[in-house]
Structures are given as C-alpha cells and as structure tokens.
Amino acid sequence: MxxxxxxxxxxxxPPSRGRExxxxxxxxxxxxxxxxxxxxxxxxxxxxxxxxxxxxxxxxxxxxxxxxxxxxxxxxxxxxxxxxxxxxxxxxxxxxxxxxxxxxxxxxxSHREEEGRHQEIEREVSDLANLYVASHQLHTSLSVPKVVQHLHDMLGQLVGAESFMIYVLDEQRLHAVPVASEAVPADYHCEVLLDGHRMGDACLTGLPKVREPAGERPGSLDDPIAIIPFLADGRAVGVASVFRLLPQKSAWADVDLELFKLLGAQAGAALIAANLYQRVASPTEALRGIPSAVEAQLGSTENG
Amino acid sequence: MMRQLLVFALARIKQLSVTEAEDGVDGLRKLAEQRFDLIITDINMPIMDGLKLVSRIRSDETHKDVPIIIITTEGSAEDRQRAMALGANAYITKPIQAPQVIAQVKELLGK
Incomplete structure (x- = not known):
C-alpha cells in the first residue's frame, strides 16, 4: 500500500466516484x-x-x-x-x-694412392738416374784405370757394397785376375781358377749370380754374395765379386739387379775399348781403318 | 761418380746451380771465391777429408752458417755424431738415393 x-x-x-x-x-x-x-x-x-x-x-x-x-x-x-x-x-x-x-x-x-705412386715414380726416376750415370761414366772414359775406378765407384756408391773385388779374365779365360778391390783380406788378392768356382759358372752362363746378403752364410772368396760377369761380344771378359754390403744396407734393391745387368752388358766393352785405346798414340790413330771396315761390311751385306 | 749423380739429382731442383770441387782443398778454394747457399761433401776424400773440411768451414766466420750435408759410406752412429758435432747439418749414408738427397737439400734451403 x-x-x-x-x-x-x-x-x-471517501473514494471519488467517476474518477480513476x-x-x-x-x-x-x-x-x-x-x-x-x-x-x-x-x-x-x-x-x-x-x-x-x-x-x-x-x-x-x-x-x-x-x-x-x-x-x-x-x-x-x-x-x-x-x-x-x-x-x-x-x-x-x-x-x-x-x-x-x-x-x-x-x-x-686417392691422395695416398697418388702419393704412393709419386714416391714410386721418384724411386724409378732415381734408379734410372743411377743407371744412366753408371752407363755414362763407363763410356765417357777411355782410360783403363778410370774405367776400373768407375766400376769400383758403382759397386761402392751405387750398390752399397762394402767388400768386393774386380777381376779381368786372362787370355785363356781360365783365371780371374784381380785389378781392384775394397775392404778385402790380403789373401783374397790372388788369381782365381775359374774351373769349379762359382765365378766360373757365372762366366760360362754370362748371368749374374746373386744370393741373400744377410743370414748364416756370409760372403767369402769361394762363395760371394754376388758375382757379376762382364761380357763383350757374348763372352765374359771380366767379373766382379761382392762379399759384403754396407751395414746400413740389409738387402738387395731392384735397381741393384738392373745395375748388374748393365755392368754385364757394358763393362766388358768399356774395359776392352779403354785397353785398346791406351795402346794408340791418339784418337785419330784409334779411328784408323774404320772407313774401310764399314765399307767392307756394307759390301758383304749387299752381296748377301 | 757421386758428383755426377748429385749433379743429375740436383738438376731437378729449380733455380739451383751446382759447382763441383775435386776435393776438400779445391772446395775451400772455391768457397773463398764465391758465396754458396749449401755444401755437400763426402768424408773419404783425398788430400783433405770431409770432416776436416767441415771443421775448416765452421771456423771461418764468413761461412759458419752455410748448411753442410755429408754423404758417406760411414754408417755408424759414432761417425754421424762426430760429423754433427763438427757442424754438419745432415748426414746421409750411401748407397745414394736421389730422392733423399733432394728432400734434404730442399729442407735446408727452405724450399
């Protein structure tokens, strides 16, 4: 309300009536x-x-x-x-x-392989250089002592031989006569009878005989560790025997065998050439007779 | 023969010229005439051996720093020590290996 x-x-x-x-x-x-x-x-x-x-x-x-x-x-x-x-x-x-x-x-x-190959090539080049120098030295000298000295140097400085002897064969090719040596006992300085000796076998075949340098069999006069025959016109005219290698060299290298082949093929001719040359008075005299010899050879070739 | 081998080997190093001497005395004579960057010598030589040569070179103020390589058949440690004590910089034993000589020369010449 x-x-x-x-x-x-x-x-x-009161409420209004009539209103709302x-x-x-x-x-x-x-x-x-x-x-x-x-x-x-x-x-x-x-x-x-x-x-x-x-x-x-x-x-x-x-x-x-x-x-x-x-x-x-x-x-x-x-x-x-x-x-x-x-x-x-x-x-x-x-x-x-x-x-x-x-x-x-x-x-x-690949690099290692290349490196290995490179070193291999270096070694081959080095070996070839050694062979070239050896050959060059042999043939640029017409003095017997110098040729012998070159052979001596080759064995000592290129091969690394400490004890060795160089021989020439006598005229009958029955004995090897020493002409140079290095670090050998005094009793090695004697002629060697080739018959029955290993050197004789090598001179007969014309092939080098090489055995292992180390081991129980040291080299000796009767049993060298290497025998290298020098050939001329297919026949042995000289020979080298190696008895011992330098202490720092314990085994043969491949180039040594190649050098032996070179010596075998060229040393004999070098010795003969030097020996003949020293008997003449001059180079001109040494060449005497060559033109006619060549002509004669050509003539025989043409006639078949 | 060693000389010829070395000349052949060293020809492979560019910008290198080689002078040869017959022996130690000849070597000293050549040293007095011109300067060298490196000397290679054997030990067993006539007239003056390689060790005496090294000793003489090292006693000369002008050449006391020149590198010296010895190439020899003498392979014992005592020989090596003696040579190095006298002043050699490198000691190479024979048989000669050209790559070894070349590497040593390059090392000493800083090539």
Missing part, C-alpha cells in the same frame, strides 16, 4: 500483494542482474584465458613449425656432412 493510499485513508476521504481508480481504492490486501510482488520482482531482477553480471565477468575472464591459451598454442605451433624446420635443416646438413666426410675420405685415399 502506498503512502498516498495511506494518506487518503487516514484523512477519511486510485491506489487508495484498491483493497489493502491486494496492494500488499502487489507490493510484495514488485519487491520480489525487483529483488529477483536485481539478483538476476547480479548473476548475469557475475556470469559476464566469468565469461570475460574465461575469454581472456582462452585467448591467452590460443596465443600460447599459436606460439607453440609456430615454435613447433620452427623446430620442425630446424630439424629438417639439421637432417639436411647432417646428410651433407656425411657426404662431405665420404668425399674427404675418398680424396684422402
């Missing part, structure tokens, strides 16, 4: 009911509004959280993508690294 309705009732004024119904005309019970309803309505409305506001706050809060979560998830996704990219890059680089390592290993192996 409103204050206005109360007032009218208190003043005892006033609140004071409404029965008090109804008024009370209306008031109660309105109060209840308003209260509930307020409660509802408060609830809505709370709910609104909650929703806002939740939205905020969800947004944050979305932001984090997005970051994570981006990060995951970045990680995936990185992983892919790492894998690619790892593959490249393996390939490079493989290539490096192959190059290294």
């Amino acid at each position: 409103s204050e206005h309705e109360h007032s009218d009732e208190q003043h005892g004024s 119904r006033r609140a004071s005309d409404v029965p008090p019970d109804t008024l009370r009911e209306r008031e109660s309803f309105v109060r209840t309505f308003v209260r509930k409305g307020m409660q509802y509004t408060e609830e809505l506001l709370r709910e609104n706050d909650d929703l806002r809060s939740e939205i905020r959280e969800l947004r944050e979560e979305v932001g984090q998830l997005r970051s994570q996704v981006a990060s995951d993508d970045a990680i995936r990219d990185l992983l892919r890059t790492v894998e690619r680089l790892e593959t490249e690294r393996r390939e490079l390592l493989e290539r490096s290993r192959n190059l290294e192996a």
